[in-house]
Amino acid sequence: MSVTIPAPRSQRIDPKYKRGPKSRSSFEMLAWLFMRLSGVALIVLIFGHLISNLIVGDGINAISFGFVAGKWADPIWQFWDLAMLWLAMLHGTNGVRTIINDYAEKHSTRAWLKGILYVATIFIVVLGTLVIFTFDPCVAGSTLPQC
């Protein structure tokens, strides 16, 4: 007597059986490499940022508009903060992209979450870049001596 195996009733199909055709693009490999390279650079940039802003002198108590103006009077700190902004945002965005791909199984959910992520990333990177490049020490409310 043969055994009849009922068809599976669950509608849920494990995502590993729904993968599309293999991509020939090296994007994922480049993203993996970028995480390692930017990670090392970010350790230097963020540790330097924390030491200069929170450890030396009066630490966090010294931070004010004048403190920021003093730092950005030096092009090295402008470049430092610009590099930190771009690398940290791209590193973080790629990390969250990976997490979305891992946990959002529905294609439309994944697309929506990543769309929101990319809009937020572009907004923050553009805003931060503009703030660094158009910084004005004599903006409204500034009490710096040169104003």
Place this chain on the structure above:
Amino acid sequence: MSKTSSGTLYRGHEGMWSWVGHRVTGVVIFLYLLVHVLDTALVRVDANAYNAVISTYQTPWMALGETGLVAAILFHAFNGLRLILVDFWKQGTKYQRQMLWGVMILWVVVFAGFAIRHLSLAFGGH
């Protein structure tokens, strides 16, 4: 722990927990980064508005939050170096457990130094 998870090489062990820790700290740092760019952007709007927001960062309660944030950054940084060694160093996978203990020791030492400095500044000492 369920029967199915016992006896696997990865699940429930140091490798899995360091992976969980890396994800959680990464998301926390990213969310803070979004807020931190927005608050810094106030320097382009009004010096007093920026000073007002920064003064909230200088309160004791926020100092505890900043200490927690730096704890997350330090773990993510040191464990990230361990991940790079696991990927690129020939013996990396063999010593990944020992390297995690190295990460934790380094994390405790650097974090203790930071916490003492930052909290004594924020709570009014020197």
